[in-house]
Amino acid sequence: MSLTQDTAADGLYGLLAEFSSPETLLQACEKVRDRGMSAWDAHTPFPIHGLEKAMGLKRSIIPLFVLVLGLGGAAIGMLMQWWIATKAYPLVISGKPLFSWPAFVPVAFECGVLGGALGAVFGFLGQARLPQHNHALFNSENFERVTDDGFFISVEAADPNFDREETEQWLLDLGATRVEAIAP
């Protein structure tokens, strides 16, 4: 008897395997990585350290967004003050030059922090493909536990190595406590 129940006759998003603990999930992820799967993911209620290596994930490129937008923000902040102080509304204050840049450092710094923070947040949303309110995995009722205490691996049918029967058995052999077919 197969443990999976077909929820859609005409297609399949993939398989969702549940694991009982961070340890078993981590070991299973190494195996999935070593098998050369590409369209798969692990789902956990909290980030598990070492799992990104076990999955073979690349380093996030968010630092790049932060660097570029942070420096950009600071430059825009300084440029704005330069333009206001020398072009738009030039005022001589206590005989100082119009572009008295040391006085403009605090605002330029704050603008840089704002740029960097926006870079981090929107970089994260872009890289994590959020917001994405609809996803095939939400078809699984059991998947609701992913934000509580469930540890899952999802393997998509789109993966070239995917084979319904064989992959299911393989996931069970990796220690999955339960494998479920996900409708698209």
Added chain:
Amino acid sequence: MDTVAEIDPVVGRPALIAGEPDFHSITESVAAPMEWKPPIGWYICLGISLLMLSLLGISIGWLFWEGVGIWGNNQPVAWGWPIVNFVFWVGIGHAGTLISAVLFLFRQKWRTSINRTAEAMTIFAVMCALIFPGIHIGRPWLPYWMMPIPNSMGMWPQFRSPLMWDVFAVSIYGTVSLLFWYVGLIPDLATMRDRAKTKIRRTAYGIFSLGWRGSMRQWNHYEKAYLLLAGLATPLVLSVHSVVSFDFATSQLPGWHTTIFPPYFVAGAIFSGIAMVTTLMVICRVVFKLTHIINPLHFDRMSKLLLVTGTIVGYAYSIEFFVAWYSGNPYEGFTFLNRAFGPYAWAYWIMVSCNVITPQIFWIKKARTNMTVLFIASIFINIGMWFERFVIVVTSLHRDFLPSSWGYFRPTFWDAATFIGSFGLFLTMFCLFVRFLPMVAMAEVKGTLPQAHARHPDPESDLEPVGRIA
């Protein structure tokens, strides 16, 4: 109940969460206050807060109708309570970012139990703070003059003024705190979405959780973004209160014109903010049955921070006196003697006893974990830190260089009403927060449990040995 927790078997340090919780029980404990019918005490608190909030509305309405003359501000004390309250609230707002960002960078895992509430408190405190300069400007229909907005008058702000730096520092601080808080909330909002029993809750939490599905590919970016936000918020939090102190320090006024102000203000801000976190947490942990998650260990660490920052503040008070004498400047010397022994000596000594003497009780270990002591001490510190700002603003202004222009500042009913009203705004927001948002960062707390650390059984593995937590 109130004893420091047992030793964590994995790391050999005191366990951060009392008892032996599993992941699910953390979710249950934290989610419960949002899913119960709220206790009657919550309605009472919200009712009182709303009454105070309406007092704020009335005060501001009357102010807009009548003008700033309804306050006690006079010449020479043109910066009265509004600026005192502004600095007070901004200061309180600093603990949130300290606990969330600075302690995160230092890998202080104990922060996970309290960081969410502290961040929320930061945002509400900054909201209160922003009201005061806004309504203090005299012509409250013109606050947009503080922003660099193109306008038909061809006027632009003057960026050599520290008051303009302040506009940018505080508003950007509010924005970044909000972003940091929201990013931290996303996984927990998803938890609430998945637990929701009603359609309204499911939709509301669903929209704000952005479709989070706990994917490790998402977590990978999430963790990096969170780390970088913490890295950005740390210099930001230090800069914000430094900039607030520049409002004073760049002036020529004895009592304000000192180089010690930036570090002194930052330490004071963290001091007052942690005191406010302590006050709120002592109550919330009991009301919402979170005593095992927010346990004496966390209060022990927070009171050590109170002791450190309180002592730094005490050092600043004394070094100000030393420099006033050592500089040989007669005006500066007079200002400080006047502060301690002049007409406002009562305020000065309230400040010293609340801020310097009170935290010394935390040298005693028992006091650091005793909720009654903590509550009373934190209230004293809140009062003391308000008086610190009062002393700085009022005693420096009321007697300046010319004795003929000396004066005395007395607050009016409307000064008090506006200040109490700002507490109404703060407490209303806080009551709504504890009711509708998870007040403990569930995902982060779960990550600190011993069983969250996957120990790889295979020593040949290329994985780092995991299981290290601070």
